[in-house]
Amino acid sequence: MAVxxxxxxxxxxxxxxxxxxxxxxxxxxxxxVRAGPLSAIVSDASEDLRPKRRDLLAHQTVQQRLMAxxxxxxxxxxxxxxxxxxxxxxxxxxxxxxxxxxxxxEGCAEYHLKAAIDEDVxxxxxxxxxxxxxxxxxxxxxxxTNPDLPLALGELVVQEVQTRHQALAAGIAEAxxxxxxxxxxxxxxGDDFLNISFLVDQENQERFLAAEKxxxxxxxxxxxxxxxxxxxxxxxx
Amino acid sequence: xxxVPQSASSxxxxxxxGGTASLYDILELILDRGLVIDVFIRVxxxxxxxxxxxxxxxxxxxxxYLRFAEACNRLDLEAGRKAPTQLTDVxxxxxxxxxxxxxxxxxxxxVEAITDSLRQESDRDDEEPELRxxxxxxxxxxxxxx
Numbered sequence: 001m002a003v004x005x006x007x008x009x010x011x012x013x014x015x016x017x018x019x020x021x022x023x024x025x026x027x028x029x030x031x032x033v034r035a036g037p038l039s040a041i042v043s044d045a046s047e048d049l050r051p052k053r054r055d056l057l058a059h060q061t062v063q064q065r066l067m068a069x070x071x072x073x074x075x076x077x078x079x080x081x082x083x084x085x086x087x088x089x090x091x092x093x094x095x096x097x098x099x100x101x102x103x104x105x106e107g108c109a110e111y112h113l114k115a116a117i118d119e120d121v122x123x124x125x126x127x128x129x130x131x132x133x134x135x136x137x138x139x140x141x142x143x144x145t146n147p148d149l150p151l152a153l154g155e156l157v158v159q160e161v162q163t164r165h166q167a168l169a170a171g172i173a174e175a176x177x178x179x180x181x182x183x184x185x186x187x188x189x190g191d192d193f194l195n196i197s198f199l200v201d202q203e204n205q206e207r208f209l210a211a212e213k214x215x216x217x218x219x220x221x222x223x224x225x226x227x228x229x230x231x232x233x234x235x236x237x
Numbered sequence: 238x239x240x241v242p243q244s245a246s247s248x249x250x251x252x253x254x255g256g257t258a259s260l261y262d263i264l265e266l267i268l269d270r271g272l273v274i275d276v277f278i279r280v281x282x283x284x285x286x287x288x289x290x291x292x293x294x295x296x297x298x299x300x301x302y303l304r305f306a307e308a309c310n311r312l313d314l315e316a317g318r319k320a321p322t323q324l325t326d327v328x329x330x331x332x333x334x335x336x337x338x339x340x341x342x343x344x345x346x347x348v349e350a351i352t353d354s355l356r357q358e359s360d361r362d363d364e365e366p367e368l369r370x371x372x373x374x375x376x377x378x379x380x381x382x383x
Contacts, residue, residue, distance in 0.1 A: 005277060049280050056267055057260060076271035078280045090274050101272075112263055123309050137309050150310075154302025157309055186265065197266070228263050234270040 002080045004028070004045035005087060006062045007232070008073040008098050011039045013066065020065055023055035030062065033084045035091035038098055041066065042087060045080050063232040071106045073098060074232040101237060107202040108181065109230030113212070115172060115194040116224040117165075126160040133157055165193035172196075175215055179208035184235045191224075197235040205230070 004023050009015065011034055021027035022043030033040045041062060059077050066072040081087045091098065127134050136153040139146075165188075172194055173183065180198040188195040200208045209227075216225045268282070 004280075005274070008272065045280070051280055051282065053260075056264065060260065060263075060267055074271045075277075076269070076273050076279075077267045078282055079274060079277040080280055081274075081277050086276065090276050094274075110266070112266060114262055119308065120312060123305070123312055124314060127309060127312065127314060133309070137306075140306070140310055150306035151299065151302050153309060154304070154306040157305040158301055161305070226262055231263065231266065234266040237270075237272040 002045045002047060002082060003042040003084060003087060004049065004080050005075050006041040006059060007066055007075055008091065009039050009041070009066060009070060010102055011037050013039060013070040015039065015041065015066065016069060017041070017062070017065060020061060021058065022062070023051060023058050024049055027058065033087045035088045036095055038091045038095060040087050040091060042084070049080070051078060067109070067230065067232050071102045072232050073101055073105070073237045074234050105233050105236065108199050108233060109202070109205070110233045110235055111198045111200055111208065111227060111229035112231060113194060113196050113198070114188070114192045114226045116191040117168065117193060118222040119191070121222040122161055122164055123157065125164070126157050130156065130160060133160065169194045172215060176208060176211055179204040179211055182236055199233060199236045
């Protein structure tokens with residue numbers, strides 16, 4: 001029977017998974033497949049497993065629980081193997097590599113930060129600081145119907161907004177970087193100007209969180225900071 | 238502080254409604270990152286993949302320009318007179334290290350429209366609507382609320 005694979009840990013990991021279930025409907029029981037110094041957390045998966053969002057949550061919950069007791073290599077969501085033997089072979093084949101990754105990530109957690117800024121605040125800033133933008137805006141508001149004006153204003157404002165977003169994103173990453181081991185930036189989506197993951201050592205965690213808190217306080221309520229963590233190191237495995 | 242295992246949703250501080258918003262915000266980590274073992278097979282993600290809001294195709298377009306122009310026209314500059322000063326100070330402060338990143342943030346009306354429709358789409362067939370992004374929204378009136 002096919003098995004869904006959640007994570008890899010050291011075989012010595014206590015794997016307290018009581019009360020948790022895996023993916024599928026009805027949710028499958030979790031179990032482990034051992035291969036030398038490594039263990040994989042798996043559950044049986046029916047051939048026609050069609051994951052829903054609750055399965056994403058199950059996947060994530062398993063990682064979080066395992067994190068409590070040791071280092072974990074979280075697998076990408078949705079990976080299945082033919083059977084327990086296939087899992088065992090995969091672990092054996094890359095045993096050294098996975099063991100090294102586990103050692104490298106020991107005591108580390110991922111923190112994920114997204115940030116947005118109130119758009120009106122940014123636009124006000126642009127209009128205040130750019131005399132050209134202000135002139136165009138005033139002309140339009142005064143009733144000038146030249147269709148080129150809104151385009152010129154919009155183009156200018158978009159550039160200014162992007163520049164400011166980039167400066168903000170760079171500034172925030174810069175402020176947090178000293179407390180992190182690695183970082184990984186992604187394209188922000190929606191209203192966000194920042195989408196970044198940090199790998200943080202346990203010993204730096206407190207300082208990292210304090211720095212982030214300081215930033216949010218300094219930047220004020222015009223900003224929307226969403227910080228998530230400690231998370232399994234999805235971005236750094 | 239130690240590494241405290243938190244609930245599955247593990248939010249330390251989010252703008253949105255706690256755990257429900259958090260899974261949305263870390264979906265890309267669960268779906269796109271994590272270890273890949275190449276001999277394993279990935280199950281079909283139809284119905285889940287649509288949640289990934291990574292469409293950011295139109296960075297500069299006429300629609301975008303017009304939307305921003307309108308947003309500017311609508312602004313009451315007097316009302317927000319204090320805000321820009323504060324922001325400028327802070328930006329100067331936190332960027333004084335000279336960092337100039339490559340983050341390519343951009344607001345685009347077109348992208349918003351696409352993601353809104355994606356969201357609506359996924360809301361319709363979704364049995365767990367609480368996973369939609371839910372966070373305080375401050376945006377110009379023209380943009381649709383989620």
